[in-house]
Amino acid sequence: MITIENLYKKFGTIEALKNISAEISKGSITYLVGPNASGKTTLIKSILGLVKPTSGNILIDKEKLNGNFSYREKIGYMPQIASFPENLTVEEIFSMIKNLRANTKIYDEELIEKFYLKKEFKKRLKNLSGGTRQKVNACIAFLFDPEILILDEPTAGLDPVSSSILKDKIIHENTCGKTIIFTSHILSELEELAEQVVFLLEGQIRFNGTISNLISSTEKQNLERAIASIMNGNNDEHSS
Amino acid sequence: MSILLKIIRYQFHDISRSKWIIIYTSFFFLVTYGLISFSNDTSKVIISLLNVTLIIIPLVSIIFGTIYLYNNKDYIILILSQPIKRNVLYLGLYFGLTIPLALSFLLGVGVPILLFSRDLKENFEVLVFLFTAGIFQTFIFVSISFLIATLNENKILGLGLSIFCWLFFSVLYDGLLLLVINLCQDYPLEKILIGFTILNPVDLARIFVTLKLDVAALMGYTGAVFQKFFNGNLGNFISLLSLLVWLVIPLLLGIRKFFKKDF
Numbered sequence: 001m002i003t004i005e006n007l008y009k010k011f012g013t014i015e016a017l018k019n020i021s022a023e024i025s026k027g028s029i030t031y032l033v034g035p036n037a038s039g040k041t042t043l044i045k046s047i048l049g050l051v052k053p054t055s056g057n058i059l060i061d062k063e064k065l066n067g068n069f070s071y072r073e074k075i076g077y078m079p080q081i082a083s084f085p086e087n088l089t090v091e092e093i094f095s096m097i098k099n100l101r102a103n104t105k106i107y108d109e110e111l112i113e114k115f116y117l118k119k120e121f122k123k124r125l126k127n128l129s130g131g132t133r134q135k136v137n138a139c140i141a142f143l144f145d146p147e148i149l150i151l152d153e154p155t156a157g158l159d160p161v162s163s164s165i166l167k168d169k170i171i172h173e174n175t176c177g178k179t180i181i182f183t184s185h186i187l188s189e190l191e192e193l194a195e196q197v198v199f200l201l202e203g204q205i206r207f208n209g210t211i212s213n214l215i216s217s218t219e220k221q222n223l224e225r226a227i228a229s230i231m232n233g234n235n236d237e238h239s240s
Numbered sequence: 241m242s243i244l245l246k247i248i249r250y251q252f253h254d255i256s257r258s259k260w261i262i263i264y265t266s267f268f269f270l271v272t273y274g275l276i277s278f279s280n281d282t283s284k285v286i287i288s289l290l291n292v293t294l295i296i297i298p299l300v301s302i303i304f305g306t307i308y309l310y311n312n313k314d315y316i317i318l319i320l321s322q323p324i325k326r327n328v329l330y331l332g333l334y335f336g337l338t339i340p341l342a343l344s345f346l347l348g349v350g351v352p353i354l355l356f357s358r359d360l361k362e363n364f365e366v367l368v369f370l371f372t373a374g375i376f377q378t379f380i381f382v383s384i385s386f387l388i389a390t391l392n393e394n395k396i397l398g399l400g401l402s403i404f405c406w407l408f409f410s411v412l413y414d415g416l417l418l419l420v421i422n423l424c425q426d427y428p429l430e431k432i433l434i435g436f437t438i439l440n441p442v443d444l445a446r447i448f449v450t451l452k453l454d455v456a457a458l459m460g461y462t463g464a465v466f467q468k469f470f471n472g473n474l475g476n477f478i479s480l481l482s483l484l485v486w487l488v489i490p491l492l493l494g495i496r497k498f499f500k501k502d503f
Binding site: 011050052071097 | 243246250253255258312313314315318319322323326502503
């Protein structure tokens with residue numbers, strides 16, 4: 001369970017997050033949505049400890065984050081941009097990450113098989129296409145069978161086949177009880193995957209609830225229009 | 241600690257395969273080979289090597305280090321999302337870069353000396369000083385470059401600062417020092433000059449090696465004062481210590497900033 005209490009973050013004079021409070025329950029899939037620069041990535045990075053909040057707290061399984069690092073063993077993170085040391089091979093990247101997380105001994109290599117990554121293992125990362133890098137990126141996030149998965153635009157740059165493999169994997173992991181947080185700009189993915197929606201706008205949570213709640217509260221006929229209606233600011237506080 | 245060694249190991253693999261490091265090694269190899277082939281005078285070869293070393297190593301280290309941190313930003317984020325302490329990652333990146341660079345210099349200069357020169361082996365002591373100076377330059381300037389890259393998010397600004405920093409220590413500092421000496425030539429400045437030399441890691445390394453050679457005798461009264469200071473135990477100790485300070489302080493400041501930074 002992830003609890004966010006009055007999280008506030010300021011970069012210079014820009015307020016990226018303005019006193020956000022939310023609770024993400026164990027085993028849920030949460031879709032984090034919002035226009036560009038609404039604070040999605042800052043929120044994700046705060047949970048990962050990459051961004052240090054100006055004030056407020058984040059608790060993971062009731063344990064407060066304050067500069068400790070071992071909690072990240074529970075988290076698998078797939079960043080938006082996949083970047084690795086250029087001259088290492090795919091195989092070395094996997095063995096390196098495994099070495100760095102030596103406490104976890106059980107590996108989930110299902111995605112490596114499904115993406116047929118074994119045949120790329122001897123290639124250097126600089127010679128890989130963007131899509132293949134993204135696949136490596138996804139495999140690393142799922143590799144340690146973590147309790148919490150944080151996926152930042154997971155299907156961006158993937159072909160339709162790989163993208164559906166990844167979505168199946170996300171759904172499968174969720175049925176196994178994993179907590180999943182993801183962001184995306186593709187709304188069909190949201191309808192396919194998510195239960196909970198957290199809508200961020202200018203650093204504040206504008207909506208937090210289930211998809212059906214979101215549609216009914218905005219009185220629009222479908223999700224796309226409901227989201228557009230909140231983005232335009234026609235919707236006042238609908239937190240539930 | 242073992243995590244640190246693992247990071248260093250993979251960084252080492254990455255960098256030692258980069259084409260730049262191969263070019264860097266070949267450069268030293270060719271220069272050393274060239275100098276040995278053209279000159280019979282051992283101390284001239286060493287002085288020329290020293291001058292090349294003290295221009296090239298700081299330049300390559302500081303630029304390579306800055307670019308390296310900027311280019312690997314997303315990769316650093318990926319590693320930081322693993323259960324790893326930030327200072328361990330910083331040190332891992334640091335040693336993972338400095339060790340291949342220092343080895344590259346050692347091989348590039350050392351191999352041709354071993355293969356082609358008989359005279360230089362007799363000057364073993366001076367060579368050890370030359371290698372020490374080169375290795376220190378690598379560690380010091382990578383440490384400064386990491387500090388600059390950690391402090392500045394803006395790539396262009398960071399790179400500009402790095403180049404300025406190199407220019408300052410390699411060229412401008414000596415010019416300013418000469419100006420001061422010229423303006424105050426009526427005063428006994430020898431002791432003060434020792435102080436100013438210690439403040440610049442490049443000058444320090446240069447004096448440190450030059451004074452082990454016979455040419456130091458040609459440097460007049462200042463040379464004598466310097467020789468007395470730098471050849472004594474206290475002088476050696478102080479110069480090594482200040483080289484270490486030049487290495488450790490930017491490194492610690494960099495770690496401190498890296499620890500607090502938002503990625």
